[in-house]
Each structure stands twice: as C-alpha cells, then as structure tokens.
Amino acid sequence: MSHRGFFICLEGIDGCGKTTQARMLVNSLNKMGYRAIYTAEPSRGKIGSFIKRYCLHRDKRISSIVEALLFAADRVEHLDDEVIPAIMEGKVVVSDRYLFSSLAYQGAAGLDINWIRKINEYAIKPDLAIFIDVDPEVAIKRLKTIKSVMENLENEIKVREIYLKLVESGDLIRVDGNRSKREVAKEILHLTLSALKKIK
Numbered sequence: 357m358s359h360r361g362f363f364i365c366l367e368g369i370d371g372c373g374k375t376t377q378a379r380m381l382v383n384s385l386n387k388m389g390y391r392a393i394y395t396a397e398p399s400r401g402k403i404g405s406f407i408k409r410y411c412l413h414r415d416k417r418i419s420s421i422v423e424a425l426l427f428a429a430d431r432v433e434h435l436d437d438e439v440i441p442a443i444m445e446g447k448v449v450v451s452d453r454y455l456f457s458s459l460a461y462q463g464a465a466g467l468d469i470n471w472i473r474k475i476n477e478y479a480i481k482p483d484l485a486i487f488i489d490v491d492p493e494v495a496i497k498r499l500k501t502i503k504s505v506m507e508n509l510e511n512e513i514k515v516r517e518i519y520l521k522l523v524e525s526g527d528l529i530r531v532d533g534n535r536s537k538r539e540v541a542k543e544i545l546h547l548t549l550s551a552l553k554k555i556k
C-alpha cells in the first residue's frame with residue numbers, strides 16, 4: 357500500500373464513459389484496500405455550481421474566455437478544498453475531468469492552448485491522466501439526452517482531436533473506450549496499479 361496519495365484524472369468527450377469508469381475504478385481500488393475517492397470538475401464548490409448553472413445548461417454558449425477563466429478558478433478551489441487534502445491523507449483521488457478538459461473544450465472553441473495552460477499553471481500535474489477514446493457518434497448515442505450546449509457532434513470531433521494531440525505530447529494515456537464497460541475498466545485498473553507500484 358502506498359504511503360502517499362495519488363491523483364488520477366479521467367478525460368474524454370461527453371458520453372465516453374468517464375463517470376462510469378471513475379466510479380468503477382474507485383470501487384475496485386477500495387475493494388483492494390486502497391482508500392480511493394471520486395471527485396469531478398466542475399466541482400461541487402461555489403464556482404463549480406455556478407458554472408453548471410451559468411455556462412453548461414443554456415441555449416447559447418457564453419464567451420469561451422469567460423468559460424476558461426471560470427473553469428480555471430473552480431480548479432484552484434477544487435484542488436485546495438478536495439484534491440490536495442485527500443492526497444495529504446494518503447488517498448487515491450479519481451477526478452472525473454480535470455485540466456485537459458479545459459485545454460480540449462476551450463481549445464476547440466478557438467482559444468490559444470498556451471493561454472489556457474498559462475491560466476492553469478497552478479494546477480498540479482496528476483500522477484496518471486487517462487483519455488477514454490470513443491468514436492464521437494457512439495458517444496453521442498450513449499447520451500440519452502443532449503445535456504449541455506457543449507455536446508454536439510461537430511464540436512465533439514474537434515475536442516477529440518485536441519485530446520489526441522495531448523496523447524501524442526505525452527500528457528495523456530489513451531485507452532480504447534469503444535469496448536464493454538468491463539474491458540475498459542480492466543485496462544484502467546491495470547494502468548492505475550502499475551502507476552501506483554512505481555511510487556511505492
């Protein structure tokens with residue numbers, strides 16, 4: 357068992373299975389004796405709740421610059437209030453979305469990726485960052501309702517392209533998400549256990 361905490365994030369387009377996989381991973385790790393917790397961005401803090409209300413569920417998208425700044429601010433609170441305290445207690449923190457969602461979504465909206473990185477420079481580097489890659493048409497079909505204005509096929513294709521660039525640059529590890537939940541979960545657990553072994 358590790359003596360320090362561990363920070364994992366799961367990334368990918370809407371409907372790729374992030375929430376499903378994050379919950380499955382937390383359950384598997386807890387069964388194995390790790391102390392794992394689920395968390396997500398936007399966070400459940402004040403700024404996160406504001407983002408859900410103000411940015412995601414409306415007909416028209418707000419300025420992508422405002423969006424990027426709000427997500428960056430929420431991220432600082434999420435780290436300070438939830439992620440870092442849990443890591444300090446030796447827990448494994450599994451975050452459903454993180455920094456790379458900002459790079460991919462606000463990048464797809466046309467913002468300079470380097471500027472998005474800049475405003476997120478206080479966001480700590482995760483120990484493991486996984487991109488669950490699913491064909492955008494499949495992902496959209498998995499979502500029963502179109503929940504947010506960010507979810508449309510053309511946009512998801514652009515978002516996926518940026519995620520794939522982040523795989524090339526070594527920021528993210530790609531996992532093929534076009535398989536059954538169990539198969540995807542098995543690979544994510546394997547990657548996690550290998551990474552956990554390295555820090556022991």
Ligand SMILES: Nc1ncnc2c1ncn2[C@@H]1O[C@H](COP(=O)(O)OP(=O)(O)OP(=O)(O)O)[C@@H](O)[C@H]1O
Binds near residue numbers: 534
């Ligand atoms: N590997 C899979 N095969 C088939 N269906 C799946 C798979 N993984 C998840 N699903 C289903 O697809 C839907 C979307 O999954 P989930 O909510 O986990 O995606 P998400 O990435 O968290 O989406 P969002 O970005 O909208 O939060 C759910 O109904 C889930 O049960």
Ligand SMILES: [Mg+2]
Binds near residue numbers: 452
């Ligand atoms: Mg989800």
